[in-house]
Amino acid sequence: MSQVRRTPRNRTLRSRLTVALVLGALTVAVAAVALAQGKNALIGKLEGPEVVTDAAKIPKAFKEAPQLAELVKAGKLPPVAERIGQDPLVIKPLKEIGKYGGTWRAGFTGPADFWNGFRCCSGPDHLMFWDYTGDKVMPNLARGLEMQDGGKTWLLQLRRGMKWSDGKPFTADDFVFWFEDVYRNKDLVPTPSATLAINGKQGVIEKADTYTVRYRFPEAYYMFPDVLAGSTDLAGQMFGYRAMGGFAPAHYMKQFHPKYAGQAEVDKKAKDEKFDSWVRLFLAKNDWARNPDLPVLSAWKTVTPINTPTWTLERNPYSVFVDTAGNQLPYIDKVVLTLAENLEVINLRAIAGEYDYASRHMDLGKLPVFIENQVKGNYKVYLDPGDYGGDMIIKFNLNYDADPEIARWFNTADFRRALSLGVDRDQINETFWLGTGTPGSVVPVDSNKYNPGPQYRKLWSTLDVKKANEMLDKLGLGKKDAQGYRLRADGKGRLRIEIMTLGGQFVQYTQIAEMIREQWKKIGIDLQVQEVERSLALKRTEANEQQLGAWNNDGSEHLFTFPLHVFPFELAAVASSGPLYVKWFHSAGAQGKEPEPRMKELMEKWKKAFGVPEKERIQLGKDIWKIAAEEVYIIGVVGMGPASMGVRVVKNNMGNIPSRQYNSPDGKTPGISRPATFFWKN
């Protein structure tokens, strides 16, 4: 008996030792890794391929994929030099010259997931594009962009001899066709794009000669290169499905346009293909992801469209992309995206190694599972933290007017600051980012050219319950009810604030908001979390019914081309800082509500930046972030994390893979790493 009873004690002793050992080992491991990596083993050094602009380094002779060479031999395709033209777009691969062949397998979630293909496979086909840091604008499909007339005129030089994927030349006519017959056709484009305007005044596109396009604006438009580089309406064929893009294959699209084909003819075509109108037919035909016949400029082109179970893309034989050795890109023959009916399946397939490269739809919460199966799935996990300050931000609706008491507090800077001080960001980072994010304000990463300085990351953005309580007391919110919640100053009970969140996103806004609700109890604020569906969120922000709104500010590291999470800029937003300010801003003060002085200052600086040279613009950008951080119009929670498309799963034998890449919609990540240079090592 005694024997039996003693056993547990022995076990206890043993396990005590084990615990001490394990805990000790854990601590040592944590410390060692932290020291060695600075932060985290999965986050590497930012790197990427480069566009070669030095004329001396441009290859003179070209090589092509074997199957294309066969076609050339059979006389079915012109020789490769002819297909590429005189001015190839030369890309220096990240690590090495690759080999031709193979298939790249990935997944997509349905016809709404068209960004997926644009990001991986379009090249990217922007006229200008960012270098791998996402900071500098470089020539891309266009050979160059020349500023004239103090920023009012821009000359875009096209590549001579460059061709559409059907072999027809790509010239200034394609721009003029788009501008005159597509963009200016009221049926196709009911509202002109803001990107083709400066200070609300529209510009024009003209043909200077076959390979030169002229953009003319009524006022200086210094931001124009960034607009062509970003994911904007003028950037490439991506937005063709809504008649945008800045150019279109005139020779092909004319057959669907009433001006050229005749109204009766296009109506008949629409009817034959079961479309409701010629407009729908035209848009469907101009859709990069849906129409395999559409001539394109991208590295791969759609073969089976996105509205089928497999979205397949194959190399464009007329691709203008080449590597430094003169090999026509892409290296990989074919991209096959298979339809996955839901996100768990897409993640599980990545975990099982059924995808060769995947970052879209990968869930940060599954990181341990990804890592656990690295060997089994023969892949490696990388993290690509974003450059923007908020994977989660909370917007105060400064225009909320349904409840004057709440409106008053939202417009009190110290109230907003106190609430921001009440957020325990470390807890949230540990729970939802597995510690991989950076807690702090809304300002972008320190290396961003518009970052106002490291102190602004912490400004009003660290946990300080004591100070927050003092500030709230001082504001006149000192009275509390029995449960410890602050009472409204107008005597109408408890001060209740609502936050609107969206479910089913990359970031678990609802769950994080629930955590913040618990944290705000300590500063006596009663937060009500309301998860809504996307359409409703939109309706409520537009109708000025939202109080607090949770979202991210991805893209805001390019605050001039992507301003909607910096200040109230778009009415159609899932979270808004003030819909009336949006109206005021876009109507030049005729409608809406005049912003408070500092917000107004911020907006004016933003507007001014479009018409000034870059150096001045950078200062304006810094000023804007300073105001944003000081005034806390938006609470930054955790940012610069890999939550949004930043978990990357890549097969071990895929080459030219960066250890870290710029992660942003503007960089069309992984487009920024030029997937055309990815290849199979064996």
Place this chain on the structure above:
Amino acid sequence: MLAYIGRRVLLAIFTVWAISVLSFVIIQLPPGDYVTSYIAQMASSGSVVSEEEAQALRLQYGLGQPIYVQYAKWMRQVLVGNFGMSMEWRRPVTDVIGERLWLTIAVSVAALLLTWVLALPIGIYSAVRQYSAGDYLATFIGFIGLAVPNFLLALVILYLGFILFNAHIGGLFSPEFQDAAWSGARAWDLLKHLPIPALILGLAGTAQQIRIMRANLLDELRKPYVVTARSKGLSEVRVILRYPVRVALNPFASTIGYTLPYIVSGSIIVSLVLGLPTVGPLLLKALIAQDMFLAGTIVLMLGVMTVIGTLVSDILLVWVDPRIRLEET
């Protein structure tokens, strides 16, 4: 008999019509329309759709008109076999549903077969040995399928399949057969992928079938002819299998008509988790995106299947068992 069939067919047509109206209304119920959800989808990816563009879209899709006009327009098309264009997929609805319909039926039939294989013996056993330990155990097993939340079960099986057997994740085909033309190899590949979804779906329906079988058989077992047979010294197995089971099978078999559509509808959730290319996930997405014609067509289709199934089984039953005919007419 003919009069009865005629009456039932007329009623079925009426029911189908009512379903078409109801399904159209259900899809219209949520606030907003396809354009609203499209704008929202654009907004959350940072793109903007202006008010004018939205208006133009509504005009193109005919969404501005009152519901009854849209319904009439749709019905006119449906009657000539054109189910309209899917707004989200921008393809004719029939193309989008296409192969998925047959795969759905394949999965459902497999599930149904499995249900029977399980339910028949369990049902017979638990009727014959009512209230015995075996009865409890058998029904317990039969009911587990009903009780386990099948979405969770599906996920667990999916994961275990990968961890233990390195199985391909979800779907009904291996990647190489995904887009292949139909062939013996592809059919075999499909067959290999069927057992897991069939098991999960089939288990869920087993309880109901056990109940029906057990109740039917219990009714039969008390009939005088069974007592007679027994008293004549027939072996117990023969007594039971010879007549009562056969008679009890009649109403049981008649459930086939509506069980199939029921499984199809029940398969939505499991298909979603397992990533099966069936109509289920399609319907869910269509409803969320408010893709009217696509969702409407699927609901209508499932409804029609149920009605026809019920009709066929009722007629069969009457044909088999004249007593029912007397009762009904």
Place this chain on the structure above:
Amino acid sequence: MAVVVAVAPEQRVFVASQWQLMWWRFRKHKLAVASGVVVLGFYLVVLGADFLAYADPDVSEAQRSLMPPQRVYWFDGWQFGPYVHGFKGARDPQTFKRVYVADPSVKVPIRFFAEGFEYRFLGLIPTTRHLIGVDGGLDASQTIFLLGTDVQGRDLWSRLMYGTRISLTIGLLGVTASLVLGVVLGGLSGFYGGVTDTIIQRTIEILRSIPTIPLWMGLAAALPRDWSILQVYFAITIIISLLGWTELARVVRGRFLAMREEDFVVSARLVGCTELRTIFVHMVPSFMSHIIAATTLALPAMIISETSLSFLGLGLRPPAISWGVLLQQAQNVQTVAISPWLMLPALPVIVAVMAFNFLGDGLRDAADPYGR
């Protein structure tokens, strides 16, 4: 089996009330009786959820994220004195998993009727006592997690208690609503017959022909999305019941039709009972038992509906806690792979669904004492 009743020697069989007969019959279905006890247990949890929970189900703590269930040691040396070990946790920088190690040198005794968060027992009596807890109540640095914690470090056991309360009341309310609809419409149908009958029967057929899930989805999606949790809760109950009444209506109608011709009803009428008296004194008690059985059998469907709606994202949403919400949060790969205990809420769902089914079957068998 009717033989049993006939040969029973005691006189009491002949004078027993119908309910007594039912009870005797019901007792024979052992599984049903056991299930009845289980069901009773579930409803005790519904009543005492906050007493049984020992932690505030909303309190989150990152340093306790995804803690596995703790092992409970029942005996402290010689004495009964349940305790758990203290623990330390950190995130492993290589695997990114949270790792917890029990520290045997720290014993956290489990106290009964301990102090905890404040609530109103049965919604009436304000108290801070809970069935179990630890010394120091809310301020204790080490505490217990019987079933582990979720991603946000919230105690799963306590959340499960609250989830049980919500899910089972939804079921009960839904079934009540179905019952009212079913009895009224089924009764009308069976009593009046003719056109009323046809219309109601057609409606039932149509409702049953529409696949359930789109019907739910349409209705659930049509709910104003800015409704509060409570409003959604009731709306969902009603949606579920709107689809659940058809079966009950069929049963009621069938009973009505069958019973109108029964001897005892005819005799009652002949003796000169009024229509109302015939229905309520003679007919209703007879088919009440059937209704109870049918109701019990309808409950599992309600429970499954609630979880399925949550899975589809159309049911109760997160700040609310229900079985559906808990399961929906467990519906992901990382749960299956690294925190399987989060799937534990499936267990009560399974047990409840089966218990209600067996109970219902037992009741149904018993409902017709002379039948089988």
